[in-house]
Amino acid sequence: MPILIQLYLTFFKIGLFSFGGGYAMIPLMEKEVVRIHGWLTLSQMVDIIAISQMTPGPIAINLATFVGYQAGGFWGSVGATIGVITPSFLIVLLIAKFYSRFREWETMQRVFKGIRPMVVALIGSAGLSIAQSSMVDAKAVIIGVCSFLVLQYAQVSPLFVILGAGLLGVILYR
Structure with a gap:
């Protein structure tokens, strides 16, 4: 499979299955980018996370752009960046369409209450992973x-x- 399609699909999956923002994406991103595809080493990933935190913009987009550039040049960075934002864009469009109808439903309230602790766990997992490779x-x-x-x-x-x-x-x- 061409690298541009591989980057797009990988970062689409990261964007689709990572809830809670950029920090919650880090464990899945590390698995995909370092362990599965080998586009970066763990040390490089930690360095890019640090740089992404210091630069303007969302960390997930900064990480996707850098990894895409490392793996596929300019067009790789475009493909990875578009891949990571596409799921959020589509999900926000769907939520905007249906949220006003369903926000008062008790089931929706329970779903949101269940997602919050999972997001904290994902961020904690990312922090632990970074700490282990940084310390x-x-x-x-x-x-x-x-x-x-x-x-x-x-x-x-x-x-x-x-x-x-x-x-x-x-x-x-x-």
């Missing part, structure tokens, strides 16, 4: 713990935490 030594653990503590207990913008972690990385890994 390679004591210096990385120190940077991670310090960043977490600053984000949790100080009123500091995440942008400054990212810049501080980068500076700490330069100092510790000199």
